[in-house]
Amino acid sequence: MAVYKKVGLGLLKVIIILGGVLLFTVGLFGWMANFGIASYYQMILGFAVLVAEVIREDAVKLGVHKGQFSGMMDIGSWGWFVLCSVLPIPGILFYLFQRPKYVSAETASGTVECPFCKEPIKAGAIKCRWCGSEIPPVEASV
Ligand SMILES: [Zn+2]
Numbered sequence: 001m002a003v004y005k006k007v008g009l010g011l012l013k014v015i016i017i018l019g020g021v022l023l024f025t026v027g028l029f030g031w032m033a034n035f036g037i038a039s040y041y042q043m044i045l046g047f048a049v050l051v052a053e054v055i056r057e058d059a060v061k062l063g064v065h066k067g068q069f070s071g072m073m074d075i076g077s078w079g080w081f082v083l084c085s086v087l088p089i090p091g092i093l094f095y096l097f098q099r100p101k102y103v104s105a106e107t108a109s110g111t112v113e114c115p116f117c118k119e120p121i122k123a124g125a126i127k128c129r130w131c132g133s134e135i136p137p138v139e140a141s142v
Pocket of ligand 1: 114115116117118119128129130131132133
């Protein structure tokens with residue numbers, strides 16, 4: 001099961017990145033061809049999607065998930081993706097503000113979520129004991 005999930009997430013990532021690049025490129029050409037303000041927004045949206053994907057991957061690495069904190073910032077990694085796509089600048093600022101909390105939560109609990117199979121593994125582990133995936137190292141400082 002874990003393998004299918006991994007392939008699915010990898011495919012989703014490719015689709016997101018291609019979608020972002022396509023939106024940006026079409027918007028850029030539209031802007032140069034004077035298609036107006038809609039092309040400008042399209043460019044921004046395409047760029048925001050790419051940035052949001054970087055944020056989402058960082059959140060996944062940190063083991064961000066719903067139920068971690070109380071309050072409106074408890075939205076999980078996909079929540080951050082949507083927020084940063086729709087409202088890139090406040091979304092990114094919120095994330096940077098929230099990130100140290102996620103890092104300390106992970107250190108405090110001693111376990112993190114495997115980014116591939118979502119099973120709990122020890123913080124600092126380099127290989128998942130459930131699915132055998134190599135875990136990318138997480139930076140402790142911002
Ligand atoms: Zn795993």
